[in-house]
Amino acid sequence: MTWSSDDESVATVNDGVVTAHSAGNATITVTTGDGNRTAACVVTVTHGSLTHTPGNAATCTENGNVEYWTCETCGTHFSDAGGSTQTTPAQTVIPASGHSYGEPVWSWSEDGKNCTVTFICANDKTHRATPEVTITSEVKTAASCTEKGVTEYTATAEFDGTTYTDTKDVADIPVTDHHYENGRCSVCGAIDSGFEPVITAGGGGTWQKGSRNGLSFTSNAAFADFVKVQVDGRDLAASGYEVRESSTIVTLHASYLETLPVGDHTLAIVSDTGTATTKFTIQAAPAAEDNTQPLQTVQTGDNSNIALWIVLLLASAGIFGITVYRKRKKQ
Ligand SMILES: [Zn+2]
Ligand SMILES: [Zn+2]
Ligand SMILES: [Zn+2]
Known part of the structure; x- marks a missing residue:
């Protein structure tokens, strides 16, 4: 079978x-x-x-x-x-889904020098990717003498074929030194606390009563900072002087100087950046009878010249006395 x-x-x-x-x-x-x-x-x-x-x-x-x-x-x-x-x-089979990473989460150090980036999986928050971060920096705003400059730090990370970046600005550039000129910063206008104006010309000058020209003093403080003039500690009215630009040149008017008593005086040029002071001297007008010496050529403040004037005055008085005497004798 x-x-x-x-x-x-x-x-x-x-x-x-x-x-x-x-x-x-x-x-x-x-x-x-x-x-x-x-x-x-x-x-x-x-x-x-x-x-x-x-x-x-x-x-x-x-x-x-x-x-x-x-x-x-x-x-x-x-x-x-x-x-x-x-x-x-x-x-x-149900195929693996692959991670579903969202947007990068950046974490910067305060100084911008370090940064990490984390990608978190939407499917499971314990799935995290932290690719390497490189940081570059550049000056965003230069420092001035009053404000720090700003550095912009840029973090870059490559992840899944995509480049991600983030930036952080840090004001970490120290302020620059002031550019002081004549007691004030030419950049920001700040006053130089260490600046002490001085009289650079005209200090210790002498003015003789009767002179037509005024008496000039120059302070190295900036003209823009000029505040006022003081003579013997008191503010001087604007009519008593004029001030010109080119540092600060103050000229006391002759009309004002005539009002001052003979002798030594102090002058102060007050500026925002400080006060420059000096002394000057007012000398008595020459005797009216004397016409042998033009006023302008007399350099007072020089003791020998003062002595000369005294001699001339005495001599003049002597001649006058003699004249009177002779007139009387004739009578
Ligand atoms: Zn079977
Ligand atoms: Zn995942
Ligand atoms: Zn400055």
């Missing part, structure tokens, strides 16, 4: 022993040696018990799967517990 199966993928037969291979129907036929007689029966192969594999969600980095059932006999996968719908291992 010979045995045969019409679908050996479902079942095979050997000397009447049928072996199941996969679910399905197969017709097993037996034939006598002479071929005159046959018998057949239909064999239905069913799957063995099904093992359940529960669903497993995918993570950012690992695949997950949908639930499925596996035949213990043939290993076929089913998507239902009843084993009616076949599936494949590939079809049960």
Whole structure:
């Protein structure tokens, strides 16, 4: 007798022993040696018990799967517990999602010298990426003598093929020194606290009453800082002097000088940046009778000249006395 199966993928037969291979129907036929007689029966192969594999969600980095059932006999996968719908291992896979990083979060040190960047995964906040950060800097605003300059620090990070940057401004450039000229900064206008104006010309001058020209004094304080003039500690009315630019030149008017008593006086040129002081001397007018010496040529303040004037005055008085005497004698 010979045995045969019409679908050996479902079942095979050997000397009447049928072996199941996969679910399905197969017709097993037996034939006598002479071929005159046959018998057949239909064999239905069913799957063995099904093992359940529960669903497993995918993570950012690992695949997950949908639930499925596996035949213990043939290993076929089913998507239902009843084993009616076949599936494949590939079809049960839920691919890993990959991270879902959001915007970079930058963290700067106060001085701008250090910075880190963190990308946080939206799927799982414990997934963090901290790519290397490089920092460059450049001057954004130069320092002045009153305000610090500003440095702009730029942090750069490469992540997932994209370049990210962030900037931070830090006022860390020290203020510059003032550019003092004549007691005041030419840049910001600040007054130099160490500046002490002095009389650079005209100090210790002498003026003789009767002179037509005034008496000039020069302070090295800036003209723009001029405040007032003081003589002997008292403010001088504007009518008593004039002031000209080119540092500060104060000329006391002759009309004012005439009002001062003969002798030494102090002069103060008061400026915003300080006060320059000096002395000057008022000398008495020459005797009216004397016309041998032009007033302007007399350099008073020189003791020998004062002595000369006294001599001339006495001499003049002497001549007058003699004249009177002679007149009286004639009478
Ligand atoms: Zn099976
Ligand atoms: Zn993630
Ligand atoms: Zn300044």
